[in-house]
Amino acid sequence: MLKLIGYLRVSSAGQVEAWGLDRQEAAIRRWAKANDGRIVKWCRDEGVSGTVEAVERPGLAEAIELMAPLKADGIIAADMDRYARKLMVQEAAFGVIWQRGGRAFTATGGEVLQDQDDDAARTLIRQVLGAVAQYEKTQAVMRMRHGRLAKQRAGRKSTGSYAFGFHGEGRGRERDAAPNPAEQAARDEIVRRRKAKESFREIAAALDAAGLKPRRADRWSAMAVRSVARRAGLS
Template sequence: MIECKRAVAYVRVSSASQVEGYSLDAQERLFTELCKNRGWQAVHIYREEGKSAHVDSINKRPVFRKLLEDAAKNEFEIVVVHTLDRWSRNLTVTLESLKLLGRYGIGLVSIVENLDYSKPDGILFTQMLGAFAQYFSEALSTHVRKGLDQRAREGKHNGCIPFGYESCWETGEKGEKKRRCEQEHPGGLHIHSREGPAAAELFRRYSSGTTTLSQLAIWLNEQGFRTRNTRNLPDANGELVSGPRLFTSSSVRNILHNPFYTGQ
């Protein structure tokens, strides 16, 4: 007896694709017809509305992420999409997600492109794509480490630019790097016109021994300064957000103990 495979659909739509006839209802109808013709059990439809397939992170597409989480729980054997661009238009996301599907032995079927990775050879191909993705990811990581090491040997700064400094380079309208200084300063950084004096005053006040970290944080906030946070941290509602934040005792301590300010 042939086992009835469990199939799910991932459908996504934007205003432009509605005009082209790729509405959610149309995608779901074709999925139902495909399952009926192939004898598959249609167990679920994942509907992603208003999310672009161009985004560079799986976490920014909650329904897409939920599908991959369910894949790890062995809740289905096949994923059906109307076209591959419904799945993803971002190469990084495509390779990362295919690697996960291959790991769990799940096939991917595209109706329009007539691609069928639900058979053993197709699943093997998906696993191979995932292996290549991992290889290129590790190779890129190696090259990045080499680049960072070379910057350090040249005396240039690695990582986020500390408070009080700014880069000698800026990004143009077309994404190109443009030098904002007549000549690049040592390390590729120079003192920020407004933050620099504030950082010097911060150290002066701290060295006097008459003020606390909390008082220094209040002083910075009252002057209108904010941190240069780039990490995702919980806000007042418990949601992870990134971007400038009010100074705290901890963020002030990080500045005062950062060896960069001693010229290292």
């Protein structure tokens, strides 16, 4: 039975894509079950680009370091581009794994075989797949950049978080700020009370008493109230 360390990676913590963390794990488990494999450890990198060197990724570096102590046969990722999105980074990552006596696997293609002097096609195929992953990454970044520029030209919000009282609505280029009903009530109360000359501390206490919550905390602070008031054009 193969003893494998499962490696999961997404480029951003909140990423939703074809290879989100849950789907990666499910694909790896299916492959392991079908190929007499057992996952002895899961390592992950969340919010880490595939262009970052393997040794600078905590999850992948941990997986490589644990191969020997866990007596694992190697590492498995969902696909080649989970190891890397740049050809040079991919080759370096596999090189480190092989140097440590491990094997590399993917749930979509099985074992990534090491170079052999009498099988140049093996190296060519692996590097072509790596080059395709790098090309797709470049194209995705370009599309995102063009999308942001198009939204900016149209006067729409393209980057950053949304002010309290608003959230993102729509998809792709159509996504823009829209009122968040759960936060609008608190925002309106802040505006009303600030116009009535109440202090930030008084407003914070009133919001807590009314059960109107801030976005990321359990209770309102004077500084949080001040921030919302300033965004609404009030000092």
